[in-house]
Amino acid sequence: xxxxxxxxxxxxxxxxxxxxxxxxxxxxxxxxxxxxxxxxxxxxxxxxxxxxxxxxxxxxxxxxxxxxxxxxxxxxxxxxxxxxxxxxxxxxxxxxxxxxxxxxxxxxxxxxxxxxxxxxxxxxxxxxxxxxxxxxxxxxxxxxxxxxxxxxxxxxxxxxxxxxxxxxxxxxxxxxxxxxxxxxxxxxxxxxxxxxxxxxxxxxxxxxxxxxxxxxxxxxxxxxxxxxxxxxxxxxxxxxxxxxxxxxxxxxxxxxxxxxxxxxxxxxxxxxxxxxxxxxxxxxxxxxxxxxxxxxxxxxxxxxxxxxxxxxxxxxxxxxxxxxxxxxxxxxxxxxxxxxxxxxxxxxxxxxxxxxxxxxxxxxxxxxxxxxxxxxxxxxxxxxxxxxxxxxxxxxxxxxxxxxxxxxxxxxxxxxxxxxxxxxxxxxxxxxxxxxxxxxxxxxxxxxxxxxxxxxxxxxxxxxxxxxx
Numbered sequence: 001x002x003x004x005x006x007x008x009x010x011x012x013x014x015x016x017x018x019x020x021x022x023x024x025x026x027x028x029x030x031x032x033x034x035x036x037x038x039x040x041x042x043x044x045x046x047x048x049x050x051x052x053x054x055x056x057x058x059x060x061x062x063x064x065x066x067x068x069x070x071x072x073x074x075x076x077x078x079x080x081x082x083x084x085x086x087x088x089x090x091x092x093x094x095x096x097x098x099x100x101x102x103x104x105x106x107x108x109x110x111x112x113x114x115x116x117x118x119x120x121x122x123x124x125x126x127x128x129x130x131x132x133x134x135x136x137x138x139x140x141x142x143x144x145x146x147x148x149x150x151x152x153x154x155x156x157x158x159x160x161x162x163x164x165x166x167x168x169x170x171x172x173x174x175x176x177x178x179x180x181x182x183x184x185x186x187x188x189x190x191x192x193x194x195x196x197x198x199x200x201x202x203x204x205x206x207x208x209x210x211x212x213x214x215x216x217x218x219x220x221x222x223x224x225x226x227x228x229x230x231x232x233x234x235x236x237x238x239x240x241x242x243x244x245x246x247x248x249x250x251x252x253x254x255x256x257x258x259x260x261x262x263x264x265x266x267x268x269x270x271x272x273x274x275x276x277x278x279x280x281x282x283x284x285x286x287x288x289x290x291x292x293x294x295x296x297x298x299x300x301x302x303x304x305x306x307x308x309x310x311x312x313x314x315x316x317x318x319x320x321x322x323x324x325x326x327x328x329x330x331x332x333x334x335x336x337x338x339x340x341x342x343x344x345x346x347x348x349x350x351x352x353x354x355x356x357x358x359x360x361x362x363x364x365x366x367x368x369x370x371x372x373x374x375x376x377x378x379x380x381x382x383x384x385x386x387x388x389x390x391x392x393x394x395x396x397x398x399x400x401x402x403x404x405x406x407x408x409x410x411x412x413x414x415x416x417x418x419x420x421x422x423x424x425x426x427x428x429x430x431x432x433x434x435x436x437x438x439x440x441x442x443x444x445x446x447x448x449x450x451x452x453x454x455x456x457x458x459x460x461x462x463x464x465x466x467x468x469x
Contacts (some may be wrong), residue, residue, distance in 0.1 A: 328363060
């Protein structure tokens with residue numbers, strides 16, 4: 001108990017220090033943001049009322065007198081630089097060291113120009129004090145850049161440091177008192193209750209689900225110990241009942257596993273649906289002569305994915321496995337190529353030796369196999385990798401249709417290769433790892449096979465073989 005109190009006090013103090021620092025950081029950032037917003041609003045007003053033409057060369061004239069007024073109103077130093085980073089106007093009367101003010105560093109200029117909101121906050125520590133310096137573009141009413149606004153800001157954490165010291169003092173007083181109580185309680189427990197607890201501990205260690213357990217028959221001097229004995233005796237009375245409940249719990253666990261599997265299968269089509277909508281939104285052109293055909297294609301893709309989710313939901317309501325096969329005669333080349341349209345990645349390639357390979361398969365299950373393998377291939381390639389390739393190919397080999405999905409990702413480690421098709425196994429940070437296990441079951445239901453070849457650092461190839469009939 002004493003150790004727990006010490007650990008709790010250390011954790012509480014650490015969390016408090018972190019919390020105070022975070023609050024101070026957020027306060028200073030929000031305060032700088034508010035000041036910058038107010039100053040830029042004021043600057044916009046000055047620009048809209050000035051009689052000088054709004055050009056970068058006229059900034060010193062526009063703010064010749066106004067910059068001191070702005071600095072006094074907002075109680076902050078204001079510097080205005082040219083787009084090249086040279087100081088053109090400052091609210092400071094003069095510079096005490098250099099006759100020529102230093103320009104904005106090149107890296108700051110690049111960060112301002114490359115950011116979305118054309119703004120960058122530079123944070124530096126000078127003599128142990130954090131200094132924030134905000135840089136943002138000044139624009140005219142047509143959003144043309146005129147110059148760069150700089151607002152230096154020195155963080156004053158005196159108030160937060162004082163509050164933190166007072167809090168830590170009060171916290172240490174409370175935990176010191178708790179330690180005294182804990183020492184006294186520990187002494188009492190060691191000398192007065194330990195014997196009864198030993199008896200109870202022995203009985204609990206002898207308790208088993210597969211035998212008839214004896215109750216504890218002792219009268220302790222502590223009300224708490226007597227409550228513990230009564231609780232144990234009640235547990236013995238209910239142990240036999242718990243055995244039957246255990247069987248029920250196992251059945252409930254099976255339901256939960258089914259629910260997880262169905263949730264994964266329903267979630268799987270949502271990504272293609274979202275990608276389809278995003279692709280349509282990005283490529284939409286009301287004047288496109290092929291608009292109707294594209295709408296039909298997008299609609300067809302969404303309907304197929306919705307049908308997939310509907311079939312999974314129907315299967316779950318009937319407490320069956322994955323959706324029953326709704327086989328039809330189809331062109332595998334066409335279906336596989338169409339399945340790739342939902343992905344926005346331009347590095348996905350498709351290849352087929354023939355324009356038509358006819359097979360009797362379930363369209364939605366075939367699409368599920370392709371989308372799952374392609375999605376895994378995309379996720380296996382690191383974001384920072386320059387050359388990304390995912391190649392999907394369809395070939396015909398006698399009575400079989402062979403589909404391969406090849407990527408140049410990181411490959412599969414040796415330790416994970418035997419587990420790759422196990423349910424709930426995954427090497428990713430998200431997902432339940434049911435995808436490959438489910439499509440393996442689909443493929444095996446067709447008396448087909450799925451295999452893979454992989455090499456660390458070079459990529460992986462999954463090969464699916466399905467009978468044409």
